[in-house]
Amino acid sequence: MSVDIGGTFTDCFVVWDGKYIEEKALTTHHNLALGFNEALSKAYNVLGLELEDILAGVDSVRYATTLGTNALIEHKGPRIGMLVTAGFEATVPLSRARGYGEGLDDLGKQDLPNASRPAPLVLPHMIRGVRERLDFEGRLVMRLDEDDVRVQIRSLVDKGAEIIVVALVNSVVNPMHEERIEEILLEEYPSHLLGAIPVILSHQVAGRKGEYVRATSAIVDGYLHSTMYHALSALEQNLRAHRYEKPMLVIHNSGGMAQLNSTDALQTIHSGPVSGIAASEHLAMQAALGNVVATDMGGTSYDIGIVVEGGIKHYDFNPVVDRWLVSVPMVHLVTLGAGGGSIASYDRMYETVKCGPESAGSDPGPACYDRGGMRPTVTDADLVLGYLDPKNYAGGSISLNPRRAAAAIEDALCDDLDCSTIDAAMLIRQKVDDNMANGLFTEMRARGYDPKDFTMLAYGGNGPLHCCGIAQNLGINKILAPPFSSVFSAVGAGNMHQLHIHERSLYMVLYDSNSRHIYDDYDRFNGIVEELKEAGTQDLIRQGIPREQILHSLELDMRYGNQLVQTTAVIPVHELHGPADVMAMISQFSLDYGKRFGEGSQAPEAGIRINTIRVAAYVRHETVQFEDIKPAAPARRKAPPAPKSTRKCYFVGHDGPLDTPVWDRAAIEPGVQVAGPAVIASEVTTYLVNPGWNFVSAKQGASWFLRA
Template identity: 85%
Template structure:
């Protein structure tokens, strides 16, 4: 297998190259003005390892895959085109009103508890750019009022005259019958043909989101339209860069659904959070192969801290109505929580609480932390880590980014020491303690909100800063086992390389499986089978268009079901994709009942209220060869061996301990599997630093995996 996979983050561009049996991990700073430059630099480092030219690698690999947070950043920065929107007449206020509670979406728990003072987000589409057109279909898709095409042309021209750069169409009941939305697209192309300079993109809501719910479907289409140009130009530049270097295969883009597709089969909305989702995919793959049980995936990079949960058996959590920035959307996305905590998180003095505050603002890659010596003047977590002795100023990022301790010291003194009247080491400890507490609190809240005990989980620590901060985070949560997985610094890129091609299609409907009033069991088998068959065919055509052989295409069927008029829906995975009699219907009901009982407790089922299906969803996929992980469980204590002599010592300071520690330092490449090191200790590699806190033990495993185990050895200070 020969493959290149890339995770373009806010600070670093991670590159993972599989070249036969050789795995190569490299990093470069992200070049936001031209993503291809950062990609070429990262891949160029892999070329140096292999002794090959860029063109030689790109001509030989089976695929190049991209995961990126570009869409997320564009949404946060609020830099997008001017949107014009066409809706059914009478529904012009649906998006501005946002169900009268949209201003609470995307706020933290404290903000949602103070809704009267919550600040509404800046609209992505201005109210005067929303125009109603005369048309109407009922809830079954039947024609009530024909589309007034003259009205469409009039409203369209007015929107363009007002500066609309993209047109979003979101009509009532379009998911049931998309004929009017499709006709509007034809009218736009008639008025502004693609060969004209004034041609503008058209986003149809039923193509972006296939479920009912007018507001969330409209916001999904708006967010997709808002990101369309940014993603198109950025990803197209990456594809053109590949073409310029003799890569002739389709570029693949990771989706937040946990799959991937070619660029021509990707919506901008599907790229949101695709980088962190790739890490969760890699965590699932690793947990299943290594039989790790429950794992919580934590990815600490330069800008953010991403949390995902994979319970035993490799089951991921999905959000079917996730909130992206401040907008509720209607696309299935692997569930994750993102905190504004990373190596580049800016530290400052909190005047209200008279202590240190970290994040969510980040120094990013330009100018970066103060110690990067690139013009950054504000202190960051990386500056604190450097002054506490954890980082090697001369060999950070393999020596490609020399660090300047004087800059870090000056920045912390100006922002924190002068306010708190403390030493620079005390201030650095406060920064370290604060950011670790923030991440631990976010992780605890996520696990507890879903009914899990942190003690029952193994913590996966990856990303460039994950192994550097994991002990402090886990100690706050009473977690005793941390695994820094193989290739931990580029683990999300590894996940991108392991993704399968996947498309998810779904349809909202009202289908009663059991009517409690009439005691009637669903018997319209042809309708159910026809809908499933149509969704399968859409997915099949998606993959066939991308060159996937028909015999490699597989399907999974999921049903969103509920009892009566309950608001809570439960997703059931149905092994039998067709129904032909009462036995098949009862089998679906039985599966739903079992899943409901697991989620809410056995005995909570309420079939007497009736049972209905709200959404039918088909995931169509094709599997690819993946990176295989060997047995990476920790070596039993009696079989562990002592480490070789350390390569050096460094004076380090740890939170919770007054004096400094003379801390031994090892190079990760010099440690064979089965070696045990008692903390405090530092194990360094070219791409990350493993910090072993006092009271923890570091144990090496196969394939470069490393374990942190708590309270196995006493602490000694020198």
């Protein structure tokens, strides 16, 4: 059983005796377990079982959530106290003199007169220096002054610190001083006392050098620690109350998962969208789709990820989380504030419609939900334009009010735009599709890809409803709404493997261009790799995984000479025993560098260095199996059955309404082709086929949109 808790909907995917069941419910932000129980109740009604029977029988329960992302955006967190090496108290407040630009688009970074830094997660007066120092190789320069540490800890607690973050210089090379500070804090405030204070050590959160990004990683982790702990613990207690005795698994943004007791708060950021990218990778490999761009349009956001042929994902090793640069490996994705709940407003500067990033969420939700929402959203526009069935939305669980939707659009936009309600709804539709197409184009072009060479995967509750308009703007001719498209991220959570990544920053010269010397300290390299392997192995053994089932992969961050750009190379051989192994490593780096920057751009004459050694320890789990979902050849496609109804829909680029036939998705067999315009409704999503497109049904509920 896998669950994706989003800003608007909680998606549930259950695999039971070979049956695949997908269900949705509104997210209950005040108590996430309620939304989970409602979604699951729909699933067990399909199976004819009780909730306790399912939870007692499933092998695992896996959670992906945006709870941490939302907590950062809302700026709800504890008061943090921070201990740093004396003399480095200004490192975090100065934020490399570029803190105002992190997390902004290119235009925002260039707007220096209006530049503003994000509100700090740790206040400057809550940062204290302690007397200690280690050099860049971890050798002792100044012993830790323990009396000074006790004074600083007590001072921070007196000022209201609810959590202590420790980020000392060079602690990733030698953590002894950070570990001793933790011991001192536990001596002062033992864990069994009410005054106990959580402590976050930076070397345990991020294993690479760079005191600023390591410090911000530890701060973000500490800021989210209590929120994530209490929320996820409540979810686990809910499972316990319903007879589920096994540990709950939490999806990580690294592309793996782990038990709650082996999860840092920072690892849960963006775990929902990352699950969707993992499912896209799995589907692309099984169905031989080639290059795919994964697009997830839910109620709150539009997430974009690229998976090129061969299942290669892009990673960020220094991603920006909200407005903070951190140092944890994270599957690369781009998130836009564009979803079904995105609020539309009048843009006075450009005298047009603006959509997002603010969202109505699930409470109160769009105006048409009749839950108190008064501002127009994308869903309201889709209803007014005729795409949605007000009596059969979300399988009939939510009744939509067209009059409320039209009134919200009219009150907010029509007077300023001097247009009709239909025209205003059309502008909302056009604007949000343009925003998503622009974001998609920018992301793909920035990475050197042509959108026309990709198949677009459209999933999430609103993906199949908006995909034709987005693809049309990009010149994409093939769209796939994958099996279980409305809960596809939850499917991805069910396909994850348990995985832990450990890394070590260091200065290791593989080839010295001055002395023409090739690295020969094989024991040092092998010792570090073995230590990182063992750390990951112990993580998994602690979660009940037998040692013989654990696998490892090795990655090296390498560069030529003093270049700033690093390239990550995946190394198949994990031990060095002679010059041939070193040369094989250099050859792999040269090959990867040439693929990225062009053959001939390699510069071994500058020397070759390793900056980071990274080891992933993982264990494979059973995954969802996708059938052959290729569309039938044109000559073998079948005509559709008679539509169940017809209604008037409005489409961008067409004056006036078009009589649009409406089908039930369950009535369309594999191989059937439907020519647009058409609306195909299911219990969990709506497929909108624009004029000039064909809808082709495939196996396992997969649906293709092909340009006519």
